[in-house]
Amino acid sequence: MTALGRPPEPVADVLIVGAGVVGTAIARTLARYDLDCVIADAGNDVGTGTTKANTAILHTGFDAVPGSLESSLVRRGAELLRDYAQQAGIPLERTGALLVAWSADQHAEFAGIEDKARRNGYLAIRYVPAAELYAREPHLAAGALGALEIPDESIICPWTTPLAYATEAVRAGVRLRLRTPVLGVTAADGWHEVSTGSGSVRCRWLVNAAGLESDRIDAMLGGSGFTIAPRRGELIVFDKLARPLVGAILLPVPTPQTKGVLVAPTVYGNVLLGPTAQDVPDRSDTATTGTGLSSLLAAGRKIMPDLVREEVTATYAGLRAATEHRDYQIRIDASRRYACVGGIRSTGLTASLGIAEYVVGQLADAGLELRKRDGSPRKPPVLPYIGQTGRRPYQDDARIAADPAYGDIVCHCERVSRGEIRDALASPLPPADLDGLRRRTRATNGRCQGFFCAARVASLMGAPGGARAGRDARVLA
Amino acid sequence: MNVDVLVAGAGPAGLAAAIELRKLGVADVLVVDREHQAGGIPRHCAHTGFGIRDLHRLMTGPAYAQHYRGAASAAGVTLRTGTTLTGWPATGWPATDASATPERQSGTITATLTSPAGVQIVHAGAVLLATGCRERPRSARLVPGSRPAGVMTTGELQQRVYLHGQRLAGRAVIVGAEHVSFSAMLTLLHAGAEVTALVTDQPRHQSFAAFRLAARLRWRVPVWTGTAVAGIAGRDEVSAVLLRDDRDGSVRSVPCELVVFTGDWIPDHELARLAGAALDPGTLGPAVDTALSTSVPGMFAAGNLVHAAETADVAALSGRHAAAHIAAYLAARQPAAPGRQAAPGRQAAMAGQAGGRRVPVPVMVAGPLRWISPNGISPVSPEPPGGRFVLRSGAFAGRARLQVRQDGRLLTSAPARLVPGRSIRLDGRWARHVDPAGGPVQVGVL
Numbered sequence: 001m002t003a004l005g006r007p008p009e010p011v012a013d014v015l016i017v018g019a020g021v022v023g024t025a026i027a028r029t030l031a032r033y034d035l036d037c038v039i040a041d042a043g044n045d046v047g048t049g050t051t052k053a054n055t056a057i058l059h060t061g062f063d064a065v066p067g068s069l070e071s072s073l074v075r076r077g078a079e080l081l082r083d084y085a086q087q088a089g090i091p092l093e094r095t096g097a098l099l100v101a102w103s104a105d106q107h108a109e110f111a112g113i114e115d116k117a118r119r120n121g122y123l124a125i126r127y128v129p130a131a132e133l134y135a136r137e138p139h140l141a142a143g144a145l146g147a148l149e150i151p152d153e154s155i156i157c158p159w160t161t162p163l164a165y166a167t168e169a170v171r172a173g174v175r176l177r178l179r180t181p182v183l184g185v186t187a188a189d190g191w192h193e194v195s196t197g198s199g200s201v202r203c204r205w206l207v208n209a210a211g212l213e214s215d216r217i218d219a220m221l222g223g224s225g226f227t228i229a230p231r232r233g234e235l236i237v238f239d240k241l242a243r244p245l246v247g248a249i250l251l252p253v254p255t256p257q258t259k260g261v262l263v264a265p266t267v268y269g270n271v272l273l274g275p276t277a278q279d280v281p282d283r284s285d286t287a288t289t290g291t292g293l294s295s296l297l298a299a300g301r302k303i304m305p306d307l308v309r310e311e312v313t314a315t316y317a318g319l320r321a322a323t324e325h326r327d328y329q330i331r332i333d334a335s336r337r338y339a340c341v342g343g344i345r346s347t348g349l350t351a352s353l354g355i356a357e358y359v360v361g362q363l364a365d366a367g368l369e370l371r372k373r374d375g376s377p378r379k380p381p382v383l384p385y386i387g388q389t390g391r392r393p394y395q396d397d398a399r400i401a402a403d404p405a406y407g408d409i410v411c412h413c414e415r416v417s418r419g420e421i422r423d424a425l426a427s428p429l430p431p432a433d434l435d436g437l438r439r440r441t442r443a444t445n446g447r448c449q450g451f452f453c454a455a456r457v458a459s460l461m462g463a464p465g466g467a468r469a470g471r472d473a474r475v476l477a
Numbered sequence: 478m479n480v481d482v483l484v485a486g487a488g489p490a491g492l493a494a495a496i497e498l499r500k501l502g503v504a505d506v507l508v509v510d511r512e513h514q515a516g517g518i519p520r521h522c523a524h525t526g527f528g529i530r531d532l533h534r535l536m537t538g539p540a541y542a543q544h545y546r547g548a549a550s551a552a553g554v555t556l557r558t559g560t561t562l563t564g565w566p567a568t569g570w571p572a573t574d575a576s577a578t579p580e581r582q583s584g585t586i587t588a589t590l591t592s593p594a595g596v597q598i599v600h601a602g603a604v605l606l607a608t609g610c611r612e613r614p615r616s617a618r619l620v621p622g623s624r625p626a627g628v629m630t631t632g633e634l635q636q637r638v639y640l641h642g643q644r645l646a647g648r649a650v651i652v653g654a655e656h657v658s659f660s661a662m663l664t665l666l667h668a669g670a671e672v673t674a675l676v677t678d679q680p681r682h683q684s685f686a687a688f689r690l691a692a693r694l695r696w697r698v699p700v701w702t703g704t705a706v707a708g709i710a711g712r713d714e715v716s717a718v719l720l721r722d723d724r725d726g727s728v729r730s731v732p733c734e735l736v737v738f739t740g741d742w743i744p745d746h747e748l749a750r751l752a753g754a755a756l757d758p759g760t761l762g763p764a765v766d767t768a769l770s771t772s773v774p775g776m777f778a779a780g781n782l783v784h785a786a787e788t789a790d791v792a793a794l795s796g797r798h799a800a801a802h803i804a805a806y807l808a809a810r811q812p813a814a815p816g817r818q819a820a821p822g823r824q825a826a827m828a829g830q831a832g833g834r835r836v837p838v839p840v841m842v843a844g845p846l847r848w849i850s851p852n853g854i855s856p857v858s859p860e861p862p863g864g865r866f867v868l869r870s871g872a873f874a875g876r877a878r879l880q881v882r883q884d885g886r887l888l889t890s891a892p893a894r895l896v897p898g899r900s901i902r903l904d905g906r907w908a909r910h911v912d913p914a915g916g917p918v919q920v921g922v923l
């Protein structure tokens with residue numbers, strides 16, 4: 001019996017703890033089978049952890065540790081996600097990357113990097129001499145000696161991705177439980193009794209995809225193999241007017257300590273500068289710092305001075321779930337009916353579908369019975385397109401003719417229409433607050449940060465049927 | 478659709494320009510505004526203080542906006558609200574429907590509009606950009622910390638309170654101590670919030686002594702000078718703002734629930750940049766000469782887009798001034814050879830190559846001065862809007878002298894009181910003596 005005296009829920013087949021990009025990817029993969037599946041997250045939305053605040057690159061894995069699990073799952077994940085993105089309307093652009101050498105020492109490392117790429121199965125890497133580099137990236141600071149081109153590195157939308165996975169899972173019957181922090185797990189006869197902040201959940205199998213908390217969940221199940229040491233990465237988002245300055249993702253030559261500060265376009269048409277890498281004690285400390293931001297500007301000035309002269313639209317920080325190990329911490333314990341999917345440090349967005357495929361395969365090997373659901377396999381859902389290069393509703397005359405709400409622009413900087421905001425509020429996974437709406441539509445994400453539209457957006461969110469804006473908590477009426 | 482003049486923005490500058498264009502006999506004047514009601518920023522400035530120089534009376538912002546809406550419709554201006562000018566299709570940005578590709582017409586500028594009526598292409602004989610300005614938000618000022626709710630600009634605050642009738646609760650810290658900051662204080666008090674303080678990194682406030690005194694005596698709100706915002710704390714909502722005392726470097730945490738960032742204006746220059754117009758490095762708006770002409774032929778700019786931010790009456794006078802030059806431009810325009818229409822940026826290049834267009838003499842500022850507007854002397858018409866240039870200083874100076882020189886020659890010298898963020902006006906009669914073939918004009922402080 002639960003504390004509330006309700007009869008206990010039936011025992012679910014699988015409980016996934018964590019609705020980040022990894023947990024939701026596993027949920028959508030399990031949803032194809034005839035299973036009763038629950039996904040629980042402490043947050044008020046999917047993807048509110050590390051998933052929402054990263055560099056948003058779909059990696060090739062050219063620089064992974066050869067032979068590692070990460071190397072193979074990044075490669076497989078990128079292949080699967082590229083395909084999935086196209087079907088689900090997830091913004092993705094194949095910009096390619098240029099790894100730039102600024103000194104003779106760095107230049108001398110190219111041979112090793114190329115060799116590593118090949119050992120990771122990535123063969124398309126090639127050398128770009130300085131003249132060609134500057135022809136392609138005329139705004140690059142002077143002094144670059146040459147670059148390695150990784151033509152398949154891409155940029156992707158980190159918000160639509162978990163939303164698409166979760167929408168697909170929920171449509172297939174997976175129960176999504178938000179605001180449900182897992183507090184403890186006790187072993188029962190053939191199932192886990194999981195206590196949460198909102199009642200208890202029973203499940204036969206438990207999948208730990210709790211990101212920064214994955215070591216603590218692991219400890220609840222008797223594991224002790226790793227400890228999360230959060231590593232914060234701060235980033236600066238430059239105005240969309242800076243977008244023409246940058247062609248490809250501009251990578252530095254990595255050092256043993258860090259991958260370094262990069263410059264990358266975003267699918268929303270901005271330019272990112274970052275991330276920093278700083279170990280922090282607090283697993284929730286996603287605050288930016290004065291020193292972090294000024295170190296980024298200093299780094300940016302060396303890479304592309306013209307970029308740093310443009311206006312800043314936003315700054316943010318994300319926490320990498322680093323551990324004492326180099327590789328992902330993925331383990332299946334058949335006797336406990338438990339899968340640990342932790343320590344997915346800096347490539348989880350890319351690898352998500354690869355991780356899901358691998359974990360589900362391991363679960364099957366460990367005894368989880370997978371029976372395909374009857375009927376033809378479902379197609380991925382098609383999510384509203386929020387990228388910059390494809391056609392947005394405000395540009396679509398036919399769409400506006402059919403529904404004039406798409407011609408009523410509310411957020412002027414990002415050109416988000418009332419129709420898109422209305423659709424997000426009425427979607428199967430509606431936003432719980434303004435942040436959720438931002439991730440679904442881009443509203444208020446632009447250069448004015450709400451000067452022109454935040455008041456109207458708040459009114460639309462507060463309108464009957466809309467969610468209350470958490471960011472408006474101070475607003476009484 | 479074809480019009481004589483397309484005006485982007487129905488604020489004081491755009492509406493005043495449109496009214497004047499009709500008075501000057503221009504037939505088709507289309508003003509578009511992306512908001513649902515015309516009038517611009519004054520729509521949500523409930524306080525009085527509008528209309529002195531242009532209408533010679535004192536009114537509230539909403540009354541002022543209403544006056545201009547009425548005057549525009551009486552003058553026969555076509556006004557379309559809820560309509561955004563999204564770009565210039567000839568420049569390829571944004572990409573538009575192939576079927577909507579405009580018929581190429583000589584000598585016009587082509588613009589794309591979005592409204593609930595659909596996506597529309599407009600060909601205009603001339604364009605006036607009057608898109609105004611905004612305040613830099615917290616992120617653009619690189620204020621570190623967490624990202625909780627309760628952080629906003631004055632523009633957002635005013636709209637919440639005066640357009641959407643929202644009440645506010647809690648303690649507020651206002652960042653800035655210029656006119657607009659005191660206006661934000663009144664709005665917060667009106668909405669039900671408490672105001673803890675105004676903070677400025679300057680050694681003194683930058684508004685009228687009367688405002689400062691009223692804040693202290695009537696509302697008991699202090700101004701903390703020499704104080705910079707070092708961070709914002711709070712998870713979901715603001716819990717405190719971190720303030721650094723510039724005198725000793727100490728940082729203290731001041732509990733509050735609202736933080737309002739005021740001033741620190743930046744022009745809304747997106748359309749100007751997408752059109753390829755050159756920017757002035759000081760104002761960050763499009764560079765304009767004394768005829769308010771940008772570097773793109775047929776494209777003019779007025780109001781706070783070229784001087785962020787002046788009062789509404791100054792913006793309106795700027796619009797009227799532009800109207801006279803737009804009318805003159807249309808009258809003098811030679812129809813170009815058919816099929817020669819090109820992107821605005823390329824048109825400029827072509828005109829430059831042909832050598833037919835005389836270029837304005839640039840006006841530059843030095844020392845504590847941040848910018849001057851207009852920032853070029855038109856060879857045809859050296860008179861600035863209202864007979865005056867407007868300038869901004871980055872530092873205080875009680876008794877300064879502005880000096881204007883060209884190629885070492887002193888054109889004028891005038892006393893000025895420099896207050897950061899406050900308007901400095903400079904009589905513009907000297908501009909007639911600028912040598913159109915000479916070097917740039919330099920404005921400095923003695």
Ligand SMILES: Cc1cc2nc3c(=O)[nH]c(=O)nc-3n(C[C@H](O)[C@H](O)[C@H](O)COP(=O)(O)OP(=O)(O)OC[C@H]3O[C@@H](n4cnc5c(N)ncnc54)[C@H](O)[C@@H]3O)c2cc1C
Pocket residue numbers: 017018019020021022023040041042043046047048049050051052053054055056057058059180181182183209210211212213214217232233234275318319320321344345346347348349350351
């Ligand atoms: C600065 C930075 C840059 C990065 N750049 C890239 C990149 O370019 N490309 C790329 O592929 N990857 C990148 N990454 C890595 C990527 O973001 C992560 O690997 C990925 O988001 C991890 O997803 P996750 O689902 O494991 O974790 P999370 O997104 O953190 O999800 C874990 C979820 O578990 C929930 N949770 C935690 N504890 C509990 C509990 N007790 N009960 C219930 N729920 C709980 C949390 O609320 C959270 O939603 C970057 C990371 C950072 C920090």
Ligand SMILES: Cc1cc2nc3c(=O)[nH]c(=O)nc-3n(C[C@H](O)[C@H](O)[C@H](O)COP(=O)(O)OP(=O)(O)OC[C@H]3O[C@@H](n4cnc5c(N)ncnc54)[C@H](O)[C@@H]3O)c2cc1C
Pocket residue numbers: 485486487488489490491509510511512516517518519522524525526527528560561562563607608609610631632635657660661745748779780781782786787788789790791792793
């Ligand atoms: C808090 C505050 C207090 C103020 N107090 C006073 C005062 O007491 N007295 C005073 O005289 N002045 C005051 N002002 C200044 C005054 O509001 C401005 O000077 C004036 O509004 C500037 O006019 P404008 O036409 O240049 O720009 P705006 O009024 O900003 O108008 C620009 C218009 O352009 C539209 N627009 C922008 N881009 C597009 C696009 N792409 N397509 C279509 N439309 C577009 C906008 O919607 C807007 O309506 C105050 C300003 C503020 C913010």
